[in-house]
Amino acid sequence: MIMKFRFLGGADTIGRMGMTIEGDNKTMLIEYGMSPTKPPEYPLMPPKIDHLLLTHCHLDHCGMVPAICGRDNCEVFTTPLSAEISEVMLYDSLKIADAEGYDIPYTVGDVEKTMDLVVPFTFKDTIELGRTDVTLHPAGHVPGATMFEFKRDNSTLYTGDLHTDNQKLVLGAKPVKCKNLIIEGTYGGRNHPPREDTIEEFIAKIDEVIDRGGTVIVPCFAVGRTQEIMIILKDLGYEMWVDGMGRSVTNLFLNYPEYLRDPRSMRSARRSFREVKNANMRKHASKGKIIVTTGGMLDGGPVQGYLRAFKDDPNSAVLLVGYQAEDTNGRLLLETGSVVLDGEMIKIQCEIKKYDFSAHAGHDELVEFARKCDPENIVIMHSETRELFLPDLQDYNVILPKLGEDFELDV
Ligand SMILES: [Zn+2]
Ligand SMILES: [Zn+2]
Numbered sequence: 001m002i003m004k005f006r007f008l009g010g011a012d013t014i015g016r017m018g019m020t021i022e023g024d025n026k027t028m029l030i031e032y033g034m035s036p037t038k039p040p041e042y043p044l045m046p047p048k049i050d051h052l053l054l055t056h057c058h059l060d061h062c063g064m065v066p067a068i069c070g071r072d073n074c075e076v077f078t079t080p081l082s083a084e085i086s087e088v089m090l091y092d093s094l095k096i097a098d099a100e101g102y103d104i105p106y107t108v109g110d111v112e113k114t115m116d117l118v119v120p121f122t123f124k125d126t127i128e129l130g131r132t133d134v135t136l137h138p139a140g141h142v143p144g145a146t147m148f149e150f151k152r153d154n155s156t157l158y159t160g161d162l163h164t165d166n167q168k169l170v171l172g173a174k175p176v177k178c179k180n181l182i183i184e185g186t187y188g189g190r191n192h193p194p195r196e197d198t199i200e201e202f203i204a205k206i207d208e209v210i211d212r213g214g215t216v217i218v219p220c221f222a223v224g225r226t227q228e229i230m231i232i233l234k235d236l237g238y239e240m241w242v243d244g245m246g247r248s249v250t251n252l253f254l255n256y257p258e259y260l261r262d263p264r265s266m267r268s269a270r271r272s273f274r275e276v277k278n279a280n281m282r283k284h285a286s287k288g289k290i291i292v293t294t295g296g297m298l299d300g301g302p303v304q305g306y307l308r309a310f311k312d313d314p315n316s317a318v319l320l321v322g323y324q325a326e327d328t329n330g331r332l333l334l335e336t337g338s339v340v341l342d343g344e345m346i347k348i349q350c351e352i353k354k355y356d357f358s359a360h361a362g363h364d365e366l367v368e369f370a371r372k373c374d375p376e377n378i379v380i381m382h383s384e385t386r387e388l389f390l391p392d393l394q395d396y397n398v399i400l401p402k403l404g405e406d407f408e409l410d411v
Contacts, residue, residue, distance in 0.1 A: 009043030018043035034063035054078035055160025056145035057085035070110030080120035081144030140173035142224035143259040156180040168231040175372035185383030191362035214315035221296035234269040241285035243276035244294030298329035317351040
């Protein structure tokens, strides 16, 4: 059957994802997120939604779900782990919006309602929505992240954010045979260096900084990166501290061990780190050797206090391990060696380095994944460099839909 698809956001951008599928007099919404810009940017408003499907808990995918659930009372299908972490992220984004004076189009009540509307499913489960069956497959991005396979006359795979390589936290995603592949393309035109090389260089730098008497600050996203880095560092034997929202996310991960590649290594990583549980403990953490702390782009969270504490120490280092979006302190630090804290530009004398621990597949990995899915049609989303895939995907009908534009697929 021919169904109508439309991106409400996140087609040729990274952020504010949202895609509708219309058919059988019903409208499904796949993800509904926000861009964490200043002020935040939102997707276009959808018509009345009957079912909402969420791949994972990052705000660019889940950040606007309460606006729809609050309005339409629609059920939300996702994994229980993604639902629980989304809840934490949504309350946090309300708090940030309040602190920064941004308008956010939903309330605490809408978040509560959203959580009541969650119907938890796990990998290999199938949801029957009318004549369409939806099956969940691991996306290999962060724990709990799922791809959705829609089966009717044909099959359609929606990947959400995807990694095909094994990380410490989760194993890489496996291709799923389909006629229509809707795939993310964050890394169009770029590949990652081999992960083991990156880990080696990262640990060598940490040893060097500690040998010369410095402290290593590792700013991390709360979901995924904090835990990946903790597992990588767990056996180093240094005095290590973890601070910020990443701590509570680690505990959530451990409540759902079935979504982790190796729950034992996560548990032992948690034991290797001391936890900063209150502001007073930050003084102790500052005397440690390694501090893993949110936020990953230096725009909020306890990392800002550590930057202040270590700003004049050239022996110490700030090791960035995540994507640094434009207009963030992280990007500013990389480009100018300074950050803005409480409205004041501050020079950071520490050594600054960036390492690629991405949770997204690189260009070649995406192309290989797409080929193994053996589709006829490939839709590329979540990418600012989608065109760079075209030379490698000439054997397929590639669709690069624009924002708000309808396209049809035989599903
Ligand atoms: Zn993500
Ligand atoms: Zn994303």
